[in-house]
């Protein structure tokens with residue numbers, strides 16, 4: 162069986178563009194929540210001097226991650242900003258001095274066993290850079306290590322436009338393999354599969370050169386069908402294992418880690434510099450010179466766009482990430498976050514959503530869904546408000562990959578409906594549970 | 602910077618639209634339209650023109666009266682008009698063709714909620730209603746330049762095998778029948794176009810035609826003749842594949858096709874009518890919601906190692 166998907170345009174315009182460091186902005190805004198889990202607790206106050214790598218917020222609770230300064234300068238204030246999810250979080254605003262001095266505390270971690278390895282990963286501030294932002298140390302902190310059959314390294318990069326993972330695979334190959342060695346040594350993993358879409362032959366070639374003497378590492382070219390890099394899709398396509406609904410890759414014996422996340426771990430082990438800067442692809446129909454840039458976390462994205470030669474037309478929409486799953490931002494002041502891998506600025510033609518017409522029952526949506534969901538039926542069930550039907554249709558399985566909306570000739574907002582249907586289903590299940598408890 | 606649009610992902614869409622799909626169907630029907638003019642004369646064009654025009658007008662009028670959004674630009678009314686015309690004899694009085702068009706659009710399509718909502722194929726249902734209402738004119742098969750006045754299927758069911766046209770004439774469409782259904786060659790060209798453009802999938806037409814051919818073989822009838830006569834090819838490629846009234850699932854399409862095929866041969870070989878394609882499709886239209894339920898893919902919920 163092959164999982165369905167959609168043939169989306171690749172638009173990898175920037176694959177050849179070696180990332181360049183951009184000038185440090187006058188002010189950076191670093192939010193305390195750039196990860197899934199509890200936000201970090203602010204450890205600095207107004208007026209403090211900070212340097213590159215200084216801890217700004219410490220990890221708070223089991224699922225959380227520390228946050229570090231990406232610049233040297235002075236803390237101007239602790240502000241509250243609204244993230245694109247609508248959540249309000251504290252953010253440290255820093256007036257930069259442009260010197261970019263390194264904090265003295267930055268030095269390579271001492272790693273000698275599993276616990277110190279996990280600790281190092283935790284202190285590095287790394288989170289899943291593929292988009293989700295799940296703290297990496299939590300993912301790697303596996304109690305029963307023998308359960309891990311394989312680590313799948315996600316280099317699929319299936320979203321249009323984005324090439325920052327491509328650059329990692331080409332420019333930071335050393336670090337990828339350094340991290341693989343560490344995972345081998347401290348976690349005892351015996352099998353690594355690097356999944357790369359076959360539209361990046363240069364990456365496949367380079368990785369294969371590095372892995373040719375290593376029998377534990379396999380580079381696996383995969384068909385360029387979106388969403389090849391979706392966690393469940395990748396696990397199925399590389400291992401033929403299906404992650405159960407609501408489960409984790411570990412339930413089927415695998416760990417999936419984004420290739421840039423892994424490369425960063427390799428780099429951190431060598432330098433000890435926490436996650437403070439990101440390689441970001443700047444592209445889109447409104448951008449004059451699409452390119453890859455390296456920007457301090459907290460840089461306003463308008464400065465990023467400026468650095469890419471500015472805009473050739475008025476942007477109507479700016480998104481974090483790729484056009485299939487990315488999040489549209491309210492303004493150019495939004496900062497670069499840990500998991501920002503691309504900033505796409507769209508001109509009017511690309512940005513204005515097409516007109517929605519009536520569903521013609523063509524079946525394209527259900528025949529392209531990787532999980533064999535029926536978005537057309539889900540939309541109907543949502544309209545009638547039937548939680549029971551939504552449960553049967555497994556809308557909670559939807560990963561919001563966007564294939565269904567993308568292929569729909571009637572341009573129905575299927576993903577949006579699925580999101581609403583998911584919360585309707587949650588309410589329905591909670592209500593059912595509460596009723597059952599009452600009856601007992 | 603002006604105010605940015607914020608919206609839910611995905612932020613890009615494929616360039617497929619309802620209008621483009623319908624335009625492809627219209628293009629796929631053009632060879633058969635040309636063939637009908639060559640075979641039955643210019644009056645074909647008149648019948649097609651009347652059906653298309655009245656379909657568009659009734660859609661526009663109905664939506665105007667009901668204050669619904671005007672949808673004639675999606676071209677689905679054009680498709681319905683062409684298909685209905687293709688299912689009429691060339692000699693049909695024009696007012697009857699117009700009546701059928703109104704029935705197709707207003708009663709079968711719009712009263713059920715418009716595009717995508719109708720449970721039955723508008724052109725087929727209108728044809729069946731017309732066969733009941735105007736049984737005389739609906740079954741008078743006039744050839745402008747020949748004396749043949751019966752369809753091959755009617756001849757077969759009467760046992761007049763000797764009067765049958767040759768295979769070649771069957772394939773090219775030189776025989777009695779509705780104006781757009783006789784030329785197998787033109788219809789196959791159009792069907793292939795739809796397959797290449799992925800407007801339809803192979804499942805329904807293949808299952809439908811294969812069932813008729815195999816059953817003909819089993820029942821001792823000439824399979825090639827059964828394949829090329831009546832409305833089988835136009836039905837299998839253009840009517841049984843109608844999105845609204847047929848299943849969207851792959852297995853659903855196969856079951857739908859087999860069902861159509863079985864009912865067609867049942868009517869052709871043992872029924873009172875010589876032709877059964879329209880009835881078979883209408884009957885299967887009614888079963889579509891059940892077939893869909895039966896064949897809905899099981900979501901990939903997983904569990905354990907495979």
Ligand code: SF4
Pocket residue numbers: 519520521522523524525526527536537565568569570571572573575
């Ligand atoms: S793809 Fe769009 S038009 Fe086609 S069935 Fe799904 S929702 Fe309806």
Ligand code: SF4
Pocket residue numbers: 529530531532533534535536558559560561562563564565566575576579
């Ligand atoms: S239903 Fe969900 S998982 Fe399926 S294609 Fe649509 S967005 Fe993707």
